[in-house]
Amino acid sequence: MENKKSRVVIMGCESYDNELVYEKLKAAIDLLGGIDQFVSPQERILIKPNLLRGKKAEAAVTTHPAVFEAMIRLLQEGTYNRLSYGDSPGFGAPASAAKESGLAAVASKYEIPLKEFSHGQQIDFFLGIGTKKYDIAQGVLESDAIISLAKMKTHGLTRITGAVKNQFGCVYGLNKGMSHAHYPDVRSFSKMLVDLNRYLSPKVRLFVMDGIVAMEGNGPASGKPVPMKVLLVSDDPVALDATFARMINLDPSFLPTLTYGEEMELGYWTAENIELLGEPLEKFYQPDFDVVRLPVGEGEPSTLSALKVVQDLVIQRPVVDKEKCIGCGVCQESCPVEKKAIRIVERKRRKYPLYFYNRCIRCYCCQEMCPVGAISIKTPLLGKLTIYKNKENLPAK
Structure with a gap:
């Protein structure tokens, strides 16, 4: 170039x-x-x-x-x-x-x-x-x-x-x-x-x-x-x-x-x-703009233990707010993996998504497509205590 x-x-x-x-x-x-x-x-x-x-x-x-x-x-x-x-x-x-x-x-x-x-x-x-x-x-x-x-x-x-x-x-x-x-x-x-x-x-x-x-x-x-x-x-x-x-x-x-x-x-x-x-x-310049200030890819499966169960305990994942969820099924439809990582279930006359994190590839299509903003990306507690600790507000260069 x-x-x-x-x-x-x-x-x-x-x-x-x-x-x-x-x-x-x-x-x-x-x-x-x-x-x-x-x-x-x-x-x-x-x-x-x-x-x-x-x-x-x-x-x-x-x-x-x-x-x-x-x-x-x-x-x-x-x-x-x-x-x-x-x-x-x-x-x-x-x-x-x-x-x-x-x-x-x-x-x-x-x-x-x-x-x-x-x-x-x-x-x-x-x-x-x-x-x-x-x-x-x-x-x-x-x-x-x-x-x-x-x-x-x-x-x-x-x-x-x-x-x-x-x-x-x-x-x-x-x-x-x-x-x-x-x-x-x-x-x-x-x-x-x-x-x-x-x-x-x-x-x-x-x-x-x-x-x-x-x-x-x-x-x-x-x-x-x-x-x-x-x-x-x-x-x-x-x-x-x-x-x-x-x-x-x-x-x-x-x-x-x-x-x-x-x-x-x-x-x-x-x-x-x-x-x-x-x-x-x-x-x-807006230093307090709400964005994850963490290197992209840090904490993804390739950088962690080969044990999938450990990965799922630490890496960021989509989480549904059942109070906001309307049970529309858009999240399930947007999941790109062959064996869906999301299934719509019904409990107490309400429908909401159930996640199978062992299948989830962390593409966050479900979060992106949710029409009511009921899905967000969260870090599990173990992840907060390990790889993500004190890294979310690193200064820019």
Whole structure:
């Protein structure tokens, strides 16, 4: 990889007022040379938001409609008219997720079609290091250029979800869930994400992270909305995510999506290789942001005793709050392992999930997909007393 600094723009934005977001996003992209540096009018441009599931915009689960609209306006004013949008939600149909989140109304206003993200084709990526095959959505395959609109959130498996992970939505339908079964530990999963970005890199030209209101805590779908009042923009997803990590006092070296991202020549995470433009990072620094400040992968099965019973007593695991649980069965449906690690049982006329932790691969799909936030990731008592002791608030670098 050419030894050239990656540029990340930090642009403050106080609210989701449509005009304010448009002005701030335009100013941020202008600092990188303008939108013409990344796409051309003859290209079929796909705008790829984060549409994890159908949720109202104020829940901070999805890319906010104001950010989506600002990007459309910038492109259409530049005579970019071959536009479309789409994403593959973790649960539910793309059209329903777009409608619930408010993106469909914006797209209709500007006559932007929703592309096909429920079906696609398997492709070969011979340069892949972690994997060489992907099931890519038809809407992605039919595009020439992609602009990725990520959401600033925490994530149970990868600590954060941002620019790198946003491309996971280019894998269509249930194939995303099956990826967790094929790559059952966080390191192999992270390599798969980096390879996916490497495959898509000729198309994905620009990354925007919506951090005006972010999500902390039990992300990426059941956490707490928290104002960060910032937009991050870059053409390097690794550098962008590393900047987000530093902003919340999380050491970027803890995140395999970033360390593998630099190692596999997707981008840079080290501070000396990143040039920050716009406003100073310190202005948006939130050291108390609720995120696990523990190296990703520490305490996973490969680093512990070979005895599975010991592993299950110490490593983090999904736990259900029976008072919140509505017994819908989404957790069981989203579990990617062949012999389900979750079974819905009925006790005293109430349904709730029963976990078989000896089968659980700790992908946390159940926690991610729970529609009512009844599942969270907890550390067993023995784990708190051993590998996780005093490590959850390590300072960032």
